[in-house]
Each structure stands twice: as C-alpha cells, then as structure tokens.
Amino acid sequence: MAENSEGVRSLRTGCALQGALAALSEINGVIPIVHGNAGCAAHRNIACALGAAGEGAIGGFETPSTNIFEKQVVFGGGSRLREQIKNTVKTLNGSLYVVLGSCESAMVGDDILGMAREAAEQGAPVLASDVAGFRGNARDGYVRVFKDIIEAAPELRIALPREAPAAAVNIFGIVPREDVRFRGDLFELKRIAEALGIRANLFFGAENGAEQLAAMPAARLDLVFSKWGVELAERLRAKYGIPALIYASPPSGFDEVAALVADIAKALGLDKKVSEAFIQKEKKAFDYFLRGLREKLYSRIINKSVAIVGSEGESRQIGGFLSRYFGAEITAIITDGESKEPCADYAKNYYCTNDAGKIRCLLKNAGADIVFGSSLEKDASIGFIESSYPVLDYTVLSKTYTGTIGAVALAEEFASIVRLRNKDAESKLAEAIRENNIKGILEDFK
Amino acid sequence: MALKDAKFALIRERRSEAISSYHGTLTSMRQDLGGESVSQRVRTFTQAVPDEIAAALTALSGVEDAAVIVHGVSGCSSGALGLGFGRRVYSTDLNERDTILGGDSRLRGAIERAAKDGAKAIFVLGTPVVAINNDDSSYAAFEAESELGIKVVFLNTDGFKSKTAFTGYDVVHHSLLKRFIDAGGGAARDFANVLSIDEKAADVSAVLEILRALGIAYNILPAFSNLHNLKSAGSARVSVALNPSKTEYLAIGLEESFGVPYIRTAAPIGASATERFVNELGSAFSVSDKAEEYIAKKRAAVDNIFETAPLAGKKAFLHATPSQLKGLAELIIDLGGEIAGFAVTEIDRENRASVFDVEGVDVNVPVIIADGQLFEIANVLEKIKPDLFLSQDGQASYSAASGAVPVSLGRIAFYGYAGMRAFSDFVAKQIKGSRPLAEIGFNERELYSASWLRKSANWFVKRELK
Numbered sequence: 001m002a003e004n005s006e007g008v009r010s011l012r013t014g015c016a017l018q019g020a021l022a023a024l025s026e027i028n029g030v031i032p033i034v035h036g037n038a039g040c041a042a043h044r045n046i047a048c049a050l051g052a053a054g055e056g057a058i059g060g061f062e063t064p065s066t067n068i069f070e071k072q073v074v075f076g077g078g079s080r081l082r083e084q085i086k087n088t089v090k091t092l093n094g095s096l097y098v099v100l101g102s103c104e105s106a107m108v109g110d111d112i113l114g115m116a117r118e119a120a121e122q123g124a125p126v127l128a129s130d131v132a133g134f135r136g137n138a139r140d141g142y143v144r145v146f147k148d149i150i151e152a153a154p155e156l157r158i159a160l161p162r163e164a165p166a167a168a169v170n171i172f173g174i175v176p177r178e179d180v181r182f183r184g185d186l187f188e189l190k191r192i193a194e195a196l197g198i199r200a201n202l203f204f205g206a207e208n209g210a211e212q213l214a215a216m217p218a219a220r221l222d223l224v225f226s227k228w229g230v231e232l233a234e235r236l237r238a239k240y241g242i243p244a245l246i247y248a249s250p251p252s253g254f255d256e257v258a259a260l261v262a263d264i265a266k267a268l269g270l271d272k273k274v275s276e277a278f279i280q281k282e283k284k285a286f287d288y289f290l291r292g293l294r295e296k297l298y299s300r301i302i303n304k305s306v307a308i309v310g311s312e313g314e315s316r317q318i319g320g321f322l323s324r325y326f327g328a329e330i331t332a333i334i335t336d337g338e339s340k341e342p343c344a345d346y347a348k349n350y351y352c353t354n355d356a357g358k359i360r361c362l363l364k365n366a367g368a369d370i371v372f373g374s375s376l377e378k379d380a381s382i383g384f385i386e387s388s389y390p391v392l393d394y395t396v397l398s399k400t401y402t403g404t405i406g407a408v409a410l411a412e413e414f415a416s417i418v419r420l421r422n423k424d425a426e427s428k429l430a431e432a433i434r435e436n437n438i439k440g441i442l443e444d445f446k
Numbered sequence: 447m448a449l450k451d452a453k454f455a456l457i458r459e460r461r462s463e464a465i466s467s468y469h470g471t472l473t474s475m476r477q478d479l480g481g482e483s484v485s486q487r488v489r490t491f492t493q494a495v496p497d498e499i500a501a502a503l504t505a506l507s508g509v510e511d512a513a514v515i516v517h518g519v520s521g522c523s524s525g526a527l528g529l530g531f532g533r534r535v536y537s538t539d540l541n542e543r544d545t546i547l548g549g550d551s552r553l554r555g556a557i558e559r560a561a562k563d564g565a566k567a568i569f570v571l572g573t574p575v576v577a578i579n580n581d582d583s584s585y586a587a588f589e590a591e592s593e594l595g596i597k598v599v600f601l602n603t604d605g606f607k608s609k610t611a612f613t614g615y616d617v618v619h620h621s622l623l624k625r626f627i628d629a630g631g632g633a634a635r636d637f638a639n640v641l642s643i644d645e646k647a648a649d650v651s652a653v654l655e656i657l658r659a660l661g662i663a664y665n666i667l668p669a670f671s672n673l674h675n676l677k678s679a680g681s682a683r684v685s686v687a688l689n690p691s692k693t694e695y696l697a698i699g700l701e702e703s704f705g706v707p708y709i710r711t712a713a714p715i716g717a718s719a720t721e722r723f724v725n726e727l728g729s730a731f732s733v734s735d736k737a738e739e740y741i742a743k744k745r746a747a748v749d750n751i752f753e754t755a756p757l758a759g760k761k762a763f764l765h766a767t768p769s770q771l772k773g774l775a776e777l778i779i780d781l782g783g784e785i786a787g788f789a790v791t792e793i794d795r796e797n798r799a800s801v802f803d804v805e806g807v808d809v810n811v812p813v814i815i816a817d818g819q820l821f822e823i824a825n826v827l828e829k830i831k832p833d834l835f836l837s838q839d840g841q842a843s844y845s846a847a848s849g850a851v852p853v854s855l856g857r858i859a860f861y862g863y864a865g866m867r868a869f870s871d872f873v874a875k876q877i878k879g880s881r882p883l884a885e886i887g888f889n890e891r892e893l894y895s896a897s898w899l900r901k902s903a904n905w906f907v908k909r910e911l912k
Binding site: 005006007008009010011012013014015016017018034036037038039040041042043044045046047058059060061062063064065066067068069070072073083084087088090091092093102103104106107108132133134135137138356357360376390392 | 490491492493494495496497498499500515518519520521522523524525526527528529531533535536537538539540541542544545551552555556557558559560563574575578579604605606607608609611818820821840841844892893894895897898906
C-alpha cells in the first residue's frame with residue numbers, strides 16, 4: 001500500500017471489509033454478516049447510493065450487521081456475533097453465510113472464526129473471513145474473502161449445479177463495484193465462453209450464485225482478468241491443480257478476443273472449428289460496427305491524446321484499445337496507488353496515487369485532449385468520460401468495454417466525446433470571429 | 447449545565463433518553479414509552495445502519511470553507527464520496543501498523559495538507575480505530591491549531607458509543623457552539639437562523655419562499671453555509687429548525703448560551719404544521735399580518751388539491767425521521783389517504799409525546815422505532831399489505847415485492863406549500879406508474895425466510911440488560 005503521511009484527499013479505494021461486502025452482496029444466495037460497528041456496513045452504501053454501484057443480490061441496508069456498541073467493544077462482541085449468526089440463519093434465506101470481521105472485531109480480538117466454526121459444526125453453512133478494514137483496500141477485500149471461500153469450498157454445504165457441464169471455467173479479477181462495469185464485463189465474457197460451449201463460473205450475475213462457489217474446485221481452467229485474481233488462481237492450482245490463463249485486463253477489441261479464444265481453445269483442447277468459426281463471426285461484427293466510424297476516424301478521431309485514471313486493469317483496457325485502434329497517445333495513466341511497475345508500456349507517464357488533489361495536478365500537466373476518470377476528476381473544461389469508481393453522475397448497469405461488443409461501445413463513447421469537443425471548439429472560434437466581425441463593423445460606422 | 451459548557455456532547459441515549467429500538471402498536475408504544483423514564487431495547491438481529499460518523503459527515507458537508515479529515519482507515523471516509531464534499535475531505539488512511547503504533551503523525555500531516563490547500567477551519571472526525579487505540583487526537587488538533595492559526599477541532603465520533611446516528615449531529619453542533627459561533631456583541635439582529643442539515647434544496651427553497659414573503663432575512667446553517675454564517679448565528683433574532691430532531695442541540699445551545707430564542711415549532715410539512723410555522727415566524731418578527739395574508743393566499747390553492755383527495759382509499763405505511771413523521775402523516779390524511787403503520791428512526795424525550803400525535807390514526811397500527819431494519823418492516827408489510835410505502839432514501843424500493851407502491855422520500859420535496867403540491871403530484875404519479883415497478887420483482891420474497899415473515903414482527907426486540 002502506498003505510504004502517505006499527509007492524508008489522502010477524497011480517498012476512493014474503500015477498505016477491505018467494504019470490498020468483501022460488495023463482492024458477497026453480488027452473489028445470489030450468499031448472505032454476508034458484518035461484525036462491526038454501525039456504519040461499517042453502511043458507508044460504502046452512502047457513497048454509492050447516487051451512482052453506479054446499486055443494489056446487488058442483497059441490498060445495502062438489508063445487510064446483516066451486529067452494529068456493536070461500546071459494551072461489546074469493552075467486553076468483547078463474541079456473544080453478540082453468536083446471537084446474530086443464529087438469527088440471520090433463521091431470518092434470511094441463504095445457501096452460504098459469511099461473517100466478515102471489521103477493524104473493531106480485530107482490535108478487540110473477537111474470535112469470528114470460532115463463532116463461524118461453532119455454527120458450521122451444527123450444520124449451518126457459515127464461514128468467516130477476517131477482512132478488517134485496515135488489512136487493505138476494497139480490492140484486497142475481494143481477494144481475501146475469495147481466498148477464504150476457496151479454503152472452505154470442500155466443506156461448503158451448498159448443492160452443486162444440477163447439470164455439470166463438460167467444461168467449466170472460473171472467472172476472477174473483475175471486482176464487483178470497484179470495477180464499475182463489472183456486470184457488463186462479466187456478461188460479455190459469459191457470452192464468449194458460452195459460444196465456445198463452456199460454462200463460466202462468474203459467481204456474480206443473474207444465472208450465477210452460491211452454487212458456483214461450490215463448483216469452483218471442479219472447474220477445468222481459471223481465467224484471470226487482472227492482478228486481483230492471480231493469488232486466487234494460484235491457490236486453486238495448488239489445491240486442485242486447476243491451470244490458469246492470466247491477463248492484465250479483460251480483453252477489449254477483436255484482436256484481444258481472438259487471442260483469448262485461441263488460448264482457451266488450446267488450454268481446454270476444444271474443437272478448432274468451433275473456436276475459429278466464432279472468431280470469424282466476431283470479426284465480421286466488429287468490422288461492421290467500426291466501419292460506421294471509418295471516415296470520421298481519419299478526419300477527426302485519430303491520434304488524440306488521452307489520460308486515464310482508474311485501476312490498473314481498466315486503465316490498461318481503455319488505453320490499450322484506443323492506442324491500438326485509434327492511434328491515441330496515452331499521455332498519462334494514473335492508477336490507484338497499488339503498484340510501482342507501469343501496467344502498460346505505451347503510456348508516456350505512469351503514476352500511482354489515489355489522492356484526488358494530486359490526480360488533478362497530474363492531469364493538468366498531462367494536457368490530454370480526453371480524460372477517462374472517476375466523478376472526482378470531472379472537469380467541464382476538458383473532454384471527459386466517467387469510467388472508474390466512483391461514478392456518481394451516471395448509472396452503469398450493462399455497460400462494458402470488454403469483448404467485441406464492449407470495444408464498440410468504448411469506440412462509440414470516445415468518438416462522441418471527441419466530436420463534441422471539436423464542435424465546441426469550432427463554435428467558440430466561430431463565435432469569436434462573429435464578435436470581432438461585428439465589432440469591426442461598428443468601428444467602421446463610427 | 448448549558449450544552450455548550452459541557453466538555454463533550456453526551457450521547458443521545460444519555461442526554462435525551464433516545465430510543466432507537468422498539469416494536470409494538472401505537473397503544474403499546476404510548477404505554478411503554480410514555481412515562482417519565484423509559485427502558486432501552488436492543489435487537490438481537492440487526493441490519494446495516496449509518497453511524498455517528500456518517501451523520502457528522504452529512505452535517506459538515508454543507509460548510510463550504512471548512513475541510514474534514516476522517517482519522518481512520520480508508521473505509522471510514524467512503525460515505526463522504528456521496529455527500530458532495532467536493533475537494534474538502536481527506537482520510538488519514540490508517541493501515542495495520544497504525545492500529546498498533548498509533549496514527550498521530552499521519553493526522554498531523556493531513557492537517558498540514560488541508561491547511562496548505564486553503565481550508566479556513568478543519569474538523570477532524572474520530573473513528574473506531576483511533577478510539578479503541580486511544581490515540582490522543584485532540585492534542586494533535588490543539589497543537590496544529592496553535593501552529594497554523596486556523597481552527598482545528600477534533601470531534602469524538604467513535605462510531606460505537608451511541609445506538610443512534612443522530613448523536614453525530616450533536617457532536618458537530620457541540621463543536622460549532624463551542625468554537626465557531628460568536629455572540630456578536632449581544633445585540634440581536636433582524637434575521638432568523640434556519641437550521642438545516644440535509645433537507646433537499648427544493649425543501650429549503652420552499653421555506654425561504656415563506657421567509658421572503660414575510661420580509662425576514664435568514665442565515666442558513668450548517669447546510670449551505672460558510673464560517674461567516676456559523677459565526678453570525680449567535681446574533682440572530684430567532685432560530686427555526688427544518689428537522690428539529692437533527693438540529694435541536696444547536697437550537698437549544700444557541701438559546702442557552704447566545705440568547706437566541708428557539709422557535710419550537712414542527713417542521714413545515716403539511717397544512718397545519720406549515721401554518722403554525724408561518725404564524726410563529728410572523729409573530730417573532732412582528733409581521734403577523736403578513737403571515738396571515740400569506741397563509742390565506744396559499745391555503746386556497748392547497749385546499750383545492752385536498753378536495754380532489756388523490757390518495758383516497760390508499761393505506762400508507764410511513765417510515766421517516768421523527769420531525770417529519772407527523773407532518774407527512776397529516777399530509778397523507780389531508781390528501782384522502784389512511785395511515786396503516788409507522789416506522790421512525792428514533793424518538794427521545796423531546797419528541798416522544800408529539801411524534802405520533804396524529805388525529806385519525808387507528809391506535810392499533812404497528813409502530814417500529816428503527817433506522818433501517820428492513821427485515822422488520824418487510825414482516826409488517828407482508829401482514830398489513832399497505833397500498834403505499836413511504837420511506838427514506840435507499841430504503842423504499844424493496845417494498846414493491848409486497849405489492850406496495852414504493853415512494854422514496856429522499857427524492858420528493860414536501861416542505862411548505864410548494865411541497866404539498868409537489869408531494870401530492872409525485873405520489874399520484876407513482877401510483878399511476880406502479881405496475882411496472884411491482885413487476886420488477888426484486889428478490890425480497892426470497893431473501894426473508896417464510897418462517898420469519900410468519901413470526902411476530904417484534905421477535906428480535908428485547909429489553910436491554912444492564
């Protein structure tokens with residue numbers, strides 16, 4: 001974690017508890033139980049109520065939370081947690097209940113693992129994960145809770161999916177809510193997988209849920225789409241021998257989709273005819289849509305300078321597509337302060353910070369035509385696309401930049417903002433000419 | 447002792463016997479909580495609720511030239527992202543090491559940074575981690591204040607001392623009374639303090655329309671304010687509160703320590719409360735004739751709406767803050783509707799006699815005292831099947847599964863005369879368009895177990911053992 005000794009302005013990364021909670025809230029049939037003070041389960045909800053991260057399978061204010069108060073901080077909150085576990089299991093229908101520890105429970109030493117074990121020994125599907133907020137950011141929380149689920153997977157008393165397909169893949173690295181387009185991203189990856197005759201364990205989404213967690217060890221391949229899934233794939237490889245294909249970001253554009261399909265086909269030994277037919281079909285669709293931009297691409301859209309603020313994965317995805325297909329110059333990538341190593345070699349400058357003040361200065365220096373970033377970077381004087389957490393002014397449901405369909409959406413959005421900027425600049429210039437022209441006439445008539 | 451003279455703001459439970467857990471009927475509630483002293487209840491199953499840090503952040507988000515530092519781990523400042531702070535909020539972003547060795551140096555750095563960025567005052571919010579660790583954050587704030595020459599105030603928002611988030615408002619108001627409000631030489635000036643926390647701009651506008659009609663100048667705080675507004679509050683002629691249960695600490699403190707009388711009138715919601723509000727203000731500024739004229743002009747238009755009874759035959763379950771509940775209930779009844787049940791975020795000594803004092807409500811309707819706790823409301827909705835469910839922002843939509851039309855109070859204006867029309871129009875439209883909403887389905891029926899929905903809804907509410 002990036003060291004800081006001067007505070008972080010408008011800190012956007014959330015804590016480990018919030019990341020774990022967001023992930024579990026998006027899995028059908030999983031009930032998170034927060035063991036923390038009032039507010040622990042609510043803060044992220046207050047931030048997100050306005051924007052992209054809406055309600056998942058279990059909504060913000062529905063989240064069971066022990067809401068511990070002073071007495072339990074002083075004397076320990078173990079018995080309050082025991083009571084809460086017992087009553088949650090009775091009140092809320094779920095296939096799996098996951099107790100999430102907080103800063104308070106960790107600091108006062110409440111035995112959350114013991115309490116969960118006690119319930120599990122009595123037959124209730126309960127496990128616990130220590131995701132105290134100070135253990136990391138929200139993405140760390142996603143990793144931690146999934147690691148704990150992987151460890152517990154063999155004992156999870158969850159019914160497996162009725163029809164176990166011949167080939168199933170686990171998808172990791174797309175972090176619910178932190179990656180604001182996670183729903184659309186996963187949906188597109190599922191579409192690609194299904195076209196190859198594979199079932200994708202997305203865990204999150206309409207046709208997914210707790211049973212995919214139980215089915216996870218039986219998958220034949222892990223597909224990892226950011227560094228946040230690497231540790232999970234390693235764990236599954238060590239425990240169950242599942243091989244993994246690891247990518248720095250979800251694929252965007254025909255070229256990356258084709259490469260992904262070829263990799264999967266090779267790893268699973270799929271019928272080449274099926275995968276190649278799909279690749280051809282995707283190419284036709286991709287070319288068809290982008291053809292609509294061809295003329296404007298060369299006259300207006302090509303070679304713009306772009307700066308991107310977001311996670312490493314999403315920055316790489318957006319920057320990669322725009323530089324490969326539109327010749328964009330990526331003047332700066334500013335990621336969330338997690339890694340000193342550049343996530344993309346095509347970026348002229350690479351910075352790590354999650355401080356809104358510093359990001360603003362860096363963007364000013366980058367002097368890009370178009371900026372992709374969160375609502376905190378929004379600036380009316382530049383061409384701006386809200387693309388990373390927090391997105392406070394737009395609703396994001398099915399939007400994605402992933403796959404062929406998502407890449408077309410990205411192209412569409414990019415071209416629109418470029419055109420709007422060009423139009424604005426032309427109107428301003430025309431207005432200035434008109435103003436001077438009238439002034440000139442007035443001077444003549446004096 | 448005057449509120450301002452106490453070292454810290456007491457938690458609501460101690461200061462005003464706040465109750466945030468109860469489940470019964472109007473009759474049982476009057477018996478159980480109507481006496482001189484009341485016993486606290488707790489729930490043995492609970493869902494997420496905001497804490498005093500969230501309330502304090504909300505209260506401070508409107509003070510435009512002050513910065514806020516949340517002294518805790520990254521998650522504790524998350525809520526601020528949605529509260530419109532702009533660039534004025536910082537986190538000390540404590541990590542595991544800091545939870546062991548303390549985070550004072552990070553706090554000092556953050557204070558210096560906020561001052562360098564141009565803050566004219568800095569509020570430092572405490573969090574559970576620094577409270578449990580016993581970091582001496584108030585000394586760090588005190589030390590920085592003398593070095594930087596601007597006010598740096600540490601607020602004790604521990605996050606676990608109180609069971610009601612409303613304590614967070616009191617903590618902020620205590621600091622305003624103690625450090626920011628000026629007596630202004632003692633002479634009252636001709637303006638009213640309008641105490642507002644998070645009322646919608648349209649609601650505040652509706653109230654300002656009243657003040658303008660009466661020719662009364664105003665000073666809104668802490669919402670829409672700056673340090674000058676805060677400072678001036680001590681020399682106002684009177685204070686009125688737009689949501690008294692949220693700002694009563696400030697109002698009482700201004701009265702006790704600065705001699706600014708507090709007009710103890712309900713929030714101007716619904717015809718009779720709005721009328722009282724206008725009359726009280728008119729009388730405080732000796733413009734009662736203008737007040738009567740204004741009411742007469744506005745009342746006629748509102749009566750026309752009431753005559754059409756757009757909510758006729760509709761049973762409504764209402765979930766609101768204590769200061770808004772009575773006015774909204776009366777408005778629903780005036781619009782032809784019926785009250786099928788109440789849920790209120792908290793009640794205390796100041797408001798317990800008046801909150802549910804609404805004419806024309808069956809004494810056997812269910813009453814829930816809770817912030818959130820949607821499981822309990824889901825249970826009640828399943829049993830009483832109301833036509834409408836009016837609730838706070840973010841807590842309304844789930845009622846669609848029970849067949850009720852959800853109405854989110856977070857998005858409708860309902861203050862003053864303008865609010866009566868807006869509320870009526872909004873609810874009528876919502877009823878008209880409710881079918882698709884109900885058909886979205888959500889998953890509430892599957893979320894709550896059948897056995898819970900059959901159980902008595904007060905199952906998890908117990909008397910607190912000391």
